[in-house]
Amino acid sequence: MAMHQLVEYTDASAEVRAVYDDIMATRKTDWINNFWKAIANDPATLRRTWESIKQIMAPGVLDPLTKEMIYIAVSATNQCPYCIASHTASARNKGMTDAMFHELMAVIGMANETNRFASGYQVEIDEQFKQ
Amino acid sequence: MAMHQLVEYTDASAEVRAVYDDIMATRKTDWINNFWKAIANDPATLRRTWESIKQIMAPGVLDPLTKEMIYIAVSATNQCPYCIASHTASARNKGMTDAMFHELMAVIGMANETNRFASGYQVEIDEQFKQ
Amino acid sequence: MAMHQLVEYTDASAEVRAVYDDIMATRKTDWINNFWKAIANDPATLRRTWESIKQIMAPGVLDPLTKEMIYIAVSATNQCPYCIASHTASARNKGMTDAMFHELMAVIGMANETNRFASGYQVEIDEQFKQ
Amino acid sequence: MAMHQLVEYTDASAEVRAVYDDIMATRKTDWINNFWKAIANDPATLRRTWESIKQIMAPGVLDPLTKEMIYIAVSATNQCPYCIASHTASARNKGMTDAMFHELMAVIGMANETNRFASGYQVEIDEQFKQ
Amino acid sequence: MAMHQLVEYTDASAEVRAVYDDIMATRKTDWINNFWKAIANDPATLRRTWESIKQIMAPGVLDPLTKEMIYIAVSATNQCPYCIASHTASARNKGMTDAMFHELMAVIGMANETNRFASGYQVEIDEQFKQ
Amino acid sequence: MAMHQLVEYTDASAEVRAVYDDIMATRKTDWINNFWKAIANDPATLRRTWESIKQIMAPGVLDPLTKEMIYIAVSATNQCPYCIASHTASARNKGMTDAMFHELMAVIGMANETNRFASGYQVEIDEQFKQ
Numbered sequence: 001m002a003m004h005q006l007v008e009y010t011d012a013s014a015e016v017r018a019v020y021d022d023i024m025a026t027r028k029t030d031w032i033n034n035f036w037k038a039i040a041n042d043p044a045t046l047r048r049t050w051e052s053i054k055q056i057m058a059p060g061v062l063d064p065l066t067k068e069m070i071y072i073a074v075s076a077t078n079q080c081p082y083c084i085a086s087h088t089a090s091a092r093n094k095g096m097t098d099a100m101f102h103e104l105m106a107v108i109g110m111a112n113e114t115n116r117f118a119s120g121y122q123v124e125i126d127e128q129f130k131q
Numbered sequence: 132m133a134m135h136q137l138v139e140y141t142d143a144s145a146e147v148r149a150v151y152d153d154i155m156a157t158r159k160t161d162w163i164n165n166f167w168k169a170i171a172n173d174p175a176t177l178r179r180t181w182e183s184i185k186q187i188m189a190p191g192v193l194d195p196l197t198k199e200m201i202y203i204a205v206s207a208t209n210q211c212p213y214c215i216a217s218h219t220a221s222a223r224n225k226g227m228t229d230a231m232f233h234e235l236m237a238v239i240g241m242a243n244e245t246n247r248f249a250s251g252y253q254v255e256i257d258e259q260f261k262q
Numbered sequence: 263m264a265m266h267q268l269v270e271y272t273d274a275s276a277e278v279r280a281v282y283d284d285i286m287a288t289r290k291t292d293w294i295n296n297f298w299k300a301i302a303n304d305p306a307t308l309r310r311t312w313e314s315i316k317q318i319m320a321p322g323v324l325d326p327l328t329k330e331m332i333y334i335a336v337s338a339t340n341q342c343p344y345c346i347a348s349h350t351a352s353a354r355n356k357g358m359t360d361a362m363f364h365e366l367m368a369v370i371g372m373a374n375e376t377n378r379f380a381s382g383y384q385v386e387i388d389e390q391f392k393q
Numbered sequence: 394m395a396m397h398q399l400v401e402y403t404d405a406s407a408e409v410r411a412v413y414d415d416i417m418a419t420r421k422t423d424w425i426n427n428f429w430k431a432i433a434n435d436p437a438t439l440r441r442t443w444e445s446i447k448q449i450m451a452p453g454v455l456d457p458l459t460k461e462m463i464y465i466a467v468s469a470t471n472q473c474p475y476c477i478a479s480h481t482a483s484a485r486n487k488g489m490t491d492a493m494f495h496e497l498m499a500v501i502g503m504a505n506e507t508n509r510f511a512s513g514y515q516v517e518i519d520e521q522f523k524q
Numbered sequence: 525m526a527m528h529q530l531v532e533y534t535d536a537s538a539e540v541r542a543v544y545d546d547i548m549a550t551r552k553t554d555w556i557n558n559f560w561k562a563i564a565n566d567p568a569t570l571r572r573t574w575e576s577i578k579q580i581m582a583p584g585v586l587d588p589l590t591k592e593m594i595y596i597a598v599s600a601t602n603q604c605p606y607c608i609a610s611h612t613a614s615a616r617n618k619g620m621t622d623a624m625f626h627e628l629m630a631v632i633g634m635a636n637e638t639n640r641f642a643s644g645y646q647v648e649i650d651e652q653f654k655q
Numbered sequence: 656m657a658m659h660q661l662v663e664y665t666d667a668s669a670e671v672r673a674v675y676d677d678i679m680a681t682r683k684t685d686w687i688n689n690f691w692k693a694i695a696n697d698p699a700t701l702r703r704t705w706e707s708i709k710q711i712m713a714p715g716v717l718d719p720l721t722k723e724m725i726y727i728a729v730s731a732t733n734q735c736p737y738c739i740a741s742h743t744a745s746a747r748n749k750g751m752t753d754a755m756f757h758e759l760m761a762v763i764g765m766a767n768e769t770n771r772f773a774s775g776y777q778v779e780i781d782e783q784f785k786q
Contacts, residue, residue, distance in 0.1 A: 004252050004253060004254075031259070033257045033259070033260070034254045034255055034256070034257050035245070035248070035249055035252075035254050038248075038252040038253075038254045039248055039252060039629075041252075041622065041626065042622075042626035042629070042630070044626075044630075044710070045248075045626060045629065045630050045633075048707060048710070049244075049245065049248070049633075052241060052703060052707070053241060053245070055699070055703070056234075056237045056238055056241050057238070057241075060230075060234045061228065061230045061231050061234055062200075062231060062234045062235065062238075066197055066200070067234070067238045069193075069197070069201060070200060070201060070204045070235060070238045070239065070242070071238060071241075071242045072382065073201045073204040073205050073208075074204050074205075074208050074238075074239055074242035074243055074246065075242060075246055076378045076381050076382035077204075077205050077208045077209060077378060078208060078243070078246045078603055079377070079381045079471055079472045079473055079603045080246040080249055080250060080603055081256065081381070081384070082249040082250075082254050082255075082256055083242070083245065083246050083249050084381060084382060084384060085256045085257075085260040085261070085384060086256075086257070086260055087242075088260075088384075089259070089260045097192065098434065098435075099191075099192045100192050100193060102434065102435035102437075102438060103187075103191045103192055103193045103198070104193065104201060105378070105379060105382045105383065105432075105435070105438065106187045106435070106437075106438050107187055107188070107193075107198050107201045107202060107205075108201065108205055108378050108382060109375040109376070109378050109379050109382075109438075109442075110183060110184060110187050110188075110202075110375065111201070111202045111205035111206060111214070111218075112205055112209070112374040112375050112377070112378050113180075113371040113372065113374050113375035114166070114180065114184070114214065114371070115205065115206055115209045115211040115214050115341070115374070116338045116339060116367070116370050116371050116374050117166070117169075117170055117176075117180070117367060117371050118166060118211055118213040118214050119211060119213075119338050119341045119343070119346060120334065120338035120346060120367045120370060120371075121135050121166075121169040121170060121172075121367065122135060122169075122343070122346060122347060122350075123135075123165050123166050123169045123213050124165055124213075125165070125212065125213055125216045125217075126164045126165050126216075126217070128162070128164070128220070129164070129216040129217055129219075129220045130216070170367075172360065172364065173360075173364035173367070173368070175364075175368075175448070176364060176367065176368050176371075179445060179448070180371075183441060183445070186437070186441070203644065207640045207643050207644035208640060209341055210341045210639070210643050210733055210734045210735055211341055211643075212643070212646070215643060215644060215646060216646060219646075229696065229697075233696065233697035233699075233700060236640070236641060236644045236645065236694075236697070236700065237697070237699075237700050239640050239644060240637040240638070240640050240641050240644075240700075240704075241637065243636040243637050243639070243640050244633040244634065244636050244637040245633070246603070246636070247600045247601060247629070247632050247633050247636050248629060248633050250600050250603045250605070250608060251596065251600035251608060251629045251632060251633075252629065253605070253608060253609060253612075266514050266515060266516075293521070295519045295521070295522070296516045296517055296518070296519050297507070297510070297511060297514075297516050300510075300514040300515075300516045301510055301514060301760075303514075303753065303757065304753075304757035304760070304761070306579070306757075306761075307510075307757060307760065307761050307764075310576060310579070311506075311507065311510070311764075314503060314572060314576070315503060315507070317568070317572070318496075318499045318500055318503050319500070319503075322492070322496045323490065323492045323493050323496055324462075324493060324496045324497065324500075328459055328462070329496070329500050331455075331459070331463065332462065332463060332466045332497060332500045332501065332504070333500060333503075333504045335463045335466040335467050335470075336466050336467075336470050336500075336501055336504035336505055336508065337504060337508055339466075339467050339470045339471060340470060340505070340508045340734055341734050342508040342511055342512060342734055343518065344511040344512075344516050344517075344518055345504070345507065345508050345511050347518045347519075347522040347523070348518075348519070348522055349504075350522075351521070351522045359454065361453075361454045362454050362455060365449075365453045365454055365455045365460070366455065366463060368449045369449055369450070369455075369460045369463045369464060369467075370463065370467055372445060372446060372449050372450075372464075373463070373464045373467035373468060373476070373480075374467055374471070375442075376428070376442065376446070376476065377467065377468055377471045377473040377476050379428070379431075379432055379438075379442070380428060380473055380475040380476050381473060381475075383397050383428075383431040383432060383434075384397060384431075385397075385427050385428050385431045385475050386427055386475075387427070387474065387475055387478045387479075388426045388427050388478075388479070390424070390426070390482070391426070391478040391479055391481075391482045392478070465775065469771045469774050469775035470771060472602055472603045472604055472770070472774050474774070474777070477774060477775060477777060478777060481777075491565065491566075495565065495566035495568075495569060498563075498566070498569065498771070498772060498775045498776065499566070499568075499569050501771050501775060502569075502573075502768040502769070502771050502772050502775075503768065505767040505768050505770070505771050506764040506765065506767050506768040507764070508734070508767070509731045509732060509760070509763050509764050509767045510760060510764050512731050512734045512736070512739060513727065513731035513739060513760045513763060513764075514760065515736070515739060515740060515743075528776050528777060528778075555783070557781045557783070557784070558778050558779055558780070558781050559769070559772070559773055559776075559778050562772075562776040562777075562778045563772055563776060565776075569772075573768075573769065573772070576765060577765060577769070580758075580761045580762055580765050581762070581765075584754075584758045585752065585754045585755050585758055586724075586755060586758045586759065586762075590721055590724070591758070591762045593717075593721070593725065594724065594725060594728045594759060594762045594763065594766070595762060595765075595766045597725045597728040597729050597732075598728050598729075598732050598762075598763055598766035598767055598770065599766060599770055601728075601729050601732045601733060602732060602767070602770045604770040604773055604774060605780065606773040606774075606778050606779075606780055607766070607769065607770050607773050609780045609781075609784040609785070610780075610781070610784055611766075612784075613783070613784045621716065623715070623716045624716050624717060627711075627715045627716055627717045627722070628717065628725060630711045631711055631712070631717075631722045631725045631726060631729075632725065632729055634707060634708060634711050634712075634726075635725070635726045635729035635730060635738070635742075636729055636733070637704075638690070638704065638708070638738065639729065639730055639733045639735040639738050641690070641693075641694055641700075641704070642690055642735055642737040642738050643735060643737075645659050645690075645693040645694060645696075646659060646693075647659075647689045647690050647693045647737050648689055648737075649689070649736065649737055649740045649741075650688045650689050650740075650741070652686070652688070652744070653688070653740040653741050653743075653744045654740070
């Protein structure tokens with residue numbers, strides 16, 4: 001149903017294959033999900049996006065699972081079905097338990113609620129928060 | 132500039148004061164930020180919101196700092212200035228370093244970017260993500 | 263601070279003045295708020311927007327106050343400060359009490375919360391809702 | 394296709410069943426829609442969400458149908474397919490006619506349009522709206 | 525699966541048919557897409573929306589293809605699957621090449637990313653941008 | 656009022672200065688706007704974001720002005736005041752006239768309106784749009 005042909009490994013250029021190979025090696029997996037096959041129609045975007053994600057989602061002062069949960073928070077807020085499905089799967093692979101998912105969703109829901117109280121009640125920022 | 136009078140402690144009803152007291156005791160602080168003073172115009176919403184936040188933001192399988200960062204992810208995605216300011220302050224109080232904030236923002240930015248690639252390229256959800 | 267000059271009545275073309283006159287007559291008021299003065303830089307948009315709003319916000323099977331509250335629901339969800347301020351003022355002019363505003367905000371907040379539970383939990387639409 | 398098992402009544406714990414029973418009694422219906430079965434995976438969220446919705450959506454100074462239409466306004470603005478489908482069905486059950494739905498949608502559309510004019514034209518809030 | 529009956533040409537009133545005829549004549553096509561058949565349930569909205577779109581999307585100082593790409597930018601940002609599908613098809617009909625679509629998507633993605641850096645880092649507007 | 660210290664050129668590390676120099680050279684300007692000074696607190700994000708924007712916003716099959724207008728479309732849809740102000744200024748520098756801005760805003764507004772009709776009326780994607 002997608003309007004954009006998915007670029008399969010066997011049909012991919014050497015440039016695209018190099019990114020696919022790096023994705024599979026980095027993620028220790030043997031398949032490429034549709035997101036990458038779709039943006040592979042634009043090799044420049046494929047490469048730039050993968051290089052950025054690889055760098056950003058790597059272990060840092062935040063661990064990879066925390067980063068996946070932040071990804072889910074953004075994706076659920078934006079109502080992006082693909083992103084929710086793929087990053088929930090990734091988070092589970094990195095150890096997210098049911099209990100963690102439930103707390104994550106509770107925070108996402110509450111934040112989306114209070115964001116609208118803050119705007120609707122036209123709350124001004126406290127001086128204490130400006131330093 | 133706010134259209135809604137802020138309910139100060141000295142002017143508050145006993146019902147509102149009870150919530151204010153619990154907020155200050157729970158957070159080990161001696162002041163109430165404008166968000167609560169604004170929604171205190173509706174004591175039922177004040178109480179329900181505080182009870183929910185108190186329960187949701189408490190230590191669980193996710194630690195309170197992780198929860199604050201998830202709150203920031205939602206608030207930055209929604210472009211809520213008050214929420215970003217207040218939860219960034221809360222996260223700092225709970226130990227968020229500059230380095231943690233930077234990684235947090237990098238993930239938020241990247242997720243907002245790839246959310247639009249997923250929608251714009253009309254990517255279908257992989258069967259592997261549906262189990 | 264606005265980048266777009268506001269078009270004041272005294273400086274307006276006959277075409278713009280005609281719209282301003284109709285706004286003031288329809289709303290039984292003697293001033294024009296900044297929104298109209300800003301989009302008056304584009305008389306075609308001014309006219310089309312006013313004609314649409316005049317038609318849509320008029321009494322119908324929904325009363326004008328209900329329509330203003332729906333406007334607030336959209337504006338608070340979108341985090342549009344100008345729209346929240348102006349439509350809250352309009353709703354008050356049309357009879358919105360504090361109690362009504364509080365219930366309105368409670369629904370807006372709850373809807374924004376459960377919208378994310380529905381997306382985050384990837385809930386499928388029930389067959390019963392498809393008829 | 395949902396990643397989260399739906400909790401059916403027959404498989405539910407006593408705690409979850411108690412909420413399901415209250416939902417069916419309150420709504421005078423004999424079935425539970427998928428939203429509740431999905432969040433029932435987290436009984437604490439199920440209970441808190443139901444208690445809040447039951448309180449917020451009850452008749453108050455705003456009638457239940459008006460509240461459902463506000464719910465639709467938020468859900469359509471957020472592009473939440475499940476929420477639009479379920480709350481449109483609820484609104485119809487509470488008496489929303491085709492004509493009411495059409496006026497509701499016209500206001501939602503117009504509000505989403507003018508919200509962007511206000512932001513894009515960088516309109517400053519009038520002093521009159523700040524009191 | 526849609527809750528709203530689509531209004532087919534053969535079943536349409538004279539008022540609706542007149543709009544359908546104008547859509548097909550303007551677009552030099554012999555079919556009507558579902559969007560119009562859905563909102564045709566409300567002839568007033570059908571007419572107003574078509575008249576506005578016809579005027580707005582016509583060649584002006586911006587060409588029609590540029591306007592379609594702006595439509596895609598809004599639709600991908602809002603996560604509206606129908607709108608993305610229909611306006612991507614329209615843009616292709618007006619000459620959007622794969623290369624153009626790729627650049628368009630790259631800008632949309634980047635803008636959505638930096639929008640969150642601006643909010644999350646609480647960046648103040650430069651004086652130079654206020655004139 | 657910003658919570659994050661702006662990194663001025665004179666206080667910047669060599670790494671940050673190199674990016675600032677490239678921004679000014681590329682844009683043929685002698686100042687750095689606050690956005691860059693804010694994210695310069697995280698040199699890795701500064702560099703990655705600038706490299707991406709430099710590549711994406713360069714002349715391609717779409718001209719730089721069209722790209723700036725797409726940026727405005729996203730920013731107005733997201734209600735990001737900083738982004739709207741800065742990219743409107745950039746677009747003007749690249750030749751956007753008042754008339755072009757007016758048409759741009761008209762399309763943005765209309766797209767945000769019809770996006771909600773598509774979701775609210777639950778319109779299914781036409782088969783013709785799926786090829």
